[in-house]
Amino acid sequence: MASKRAALGEVSDINVTPLVDVMLVLLIIFMVITPLLQKGVSVDLAKAHNPRQMPDAEKTNAVELAVTRDGKVFLNAQPVAMGDITKQVSDLMANRLNKVVFIKSDARAKYGDVVSVVDNVRAAGIEQLGLITERVRPNVNVPLTQ
Amino acid sequence: MAMAVGGGKGGTMMNLNVTPLIDVLLVLLIIFMIIQPRIPHGLDALVPKPDKNQKPNKDVIERTIVVSIDAQRAISINQTPVSVNDLGQRLEDIFKNRNEHIMFIKGDPKLPFQDVALLIDISKGAGADKIGLITKAIEEQQ
Numbered sequence: 001m002a003s004k005r006a007a008l009g010e011v012s013d014i015n016v017t018p019l020v021d022v023m024l025v026l027l028i029i030f031m032v033i034t035p036l037l038q039k040g041v042s043v044d045l046a047k048a049h050n051p052r053q054m055p056d057a058e059k060t061n062a063v064e065l066a067v068t069r070d071g072k073v074f075l076n077a078q079p080v081a082m083g084d085i086t087k088q089v090s091d092l093m094a095n096r097l098n099k100v101v102f103i104k105s106d107a108r109a110k111y112g113d114v115v116s117v118v119d120n121v122r123a124a125g126i127e128q129l130g131l132i133t134e135r136v137r138p139n140v141n142v143p144l145t146q
Numbered sequence: 147m148a149m150a151v152g153g154g155k156g157g158t159m160m161n162l163n164v165t166p167l168i169d170v171l172l173v174l175l176i177i178f179m180i181i182q183p184r185i186p187h188g189l190d191a192l193v194p195k196p197d198k199n200q201k202p203n204k205d206v207i208e209r210t211i212v213v214s215i216d217a218q219r220a221i222s223i224n225q226t227p228v229s230v231n232d233l234g235q236r237l238e239d240i241f242k243n244r245n246e247h248i249m250f251i252k253g254d255p256k257l258p259f260q261d262v263a264l265l266i267d268i269s270k271g272a273g274a275d276k277i278g279l280i281t282k283a284i285e286e287q288q
Contacts, residue, residue: 017166024170032177046263050270051187058186067259102188105259112255114262119283122193129279133263135187142267144219144230145258 041066041074043106047142048133057102057132063092064132065121067105071113082116090124099125104132108145189266191251192278196287211240211249212280213265217256221265233265237272247273252280 043066056062065085066074073080075088093099101121105114118129136142213233215221221228228236241247249269253262269277 017163021166021170025173028174028177046260048187048189048263048267048270050267051189054186054188057188102186105263107260107263108258110255111253111257111259111262114259115253115255115279115281118193118279119281122195122281122283125195127192127194129191129193130188131191131263131266132186132188133267142260142264144261144264 041068041077041104043068043104044108045132045134046105046107047136047140049136049138049142051133051135054102054130054132056098056100057104057130062102063089063100064102064104065089065117067103067109067113067117069106069108071110073113073117082120085117085120086123089121089126093124093126100128100130101126102130102132189263189270190277191266192276193281193284194278196284209244211237212252213237213249213269214252215254215257215261215265217254219257219261230264230268234268234272237269237274241273247275248278249274249276250278250280252285255282 057064062076064076065080066077068074073082073085075085080088089101093101103114103117103121121129211224213221213223221230221233223233223236223240237249251262251265251269253265266277
């Protein structure tokens with residue numbers, strides 16, 4: 001009699017702890033993966049020793065122009081033609097106080113392409129740029145390319 | 147007997163098992179520790195619009211520092227050749243006697259972006275506050 005009641009008791013309350021564990025871990029994994037997926041354009045960033053942290057570049061309303069190795073330009077992960085940059089950037093920046101455009105260029109992209117993008121951004125009235133780079137430790141030597 | 151079992155069960159229910167909670171919190175902590183270095187880093191640069199009404203006076207022109215790099219990766223500060231290893235020290239020497247640490251960087255369009263980023267990086271390391279990029283449009287205006 002006693003054992004039967006105990007058995008019934010064990011069945012009736014489900015142990016939800018593992019379920020909650022799994023759910024929380026899943027939630028966390030998705031929290032981590034989502035911003036990584038949104039970055040979209042993946043470029044091999046230039047390496048630098050003295051960059052400052054730019055948390056603003058990660059904000060959802062940040063205006064970021066990516067320049068890939070083959071000279072393609074992406075505005076917030078959407079492909080954009082060189083001639084349309086000025087208009088689109090000025091539209092995005094219309095009501096902003098902090099007019100900074102982030103340039104995320106591939107290390108091996110031609111500087112000429114970067115300069116063309118910068119000129120177009122400048123035509124939209126932007127004077128401040130953030131050149132996104134990868135931070136390397138001071139003991140890692142960054143030479144000039146050959 | 148039955149009472150004892152019931153009491154025992156009640157006791158286990160009261161003690162909240164915090165181990166899984168701690169597990170989850172530790173995993174969270176580790177994940178955020180890994181994410182932390184992923185904050186984007188970058189170098190500030192300016193592309194200033196020159197004031198049309200104000201003509202640059204002689205004094206300003208003389209004090210302007212332009213670091214340029216040509217297609218052969220030869221670096222120069224205002225036409226004086228300098229090696230990449232000495233650049234930081236030379237800039238520091240120049241900035242030592244100045245209040246405003248402003249300089250400009252000009253790169254050959256055929257270079258990869260990494261080389262120009264390296265110049266900006268060295269300049270930042272030497273203490274430059276404001277680094278202006280000289281672009282095609284800025285050059286044509288002058």
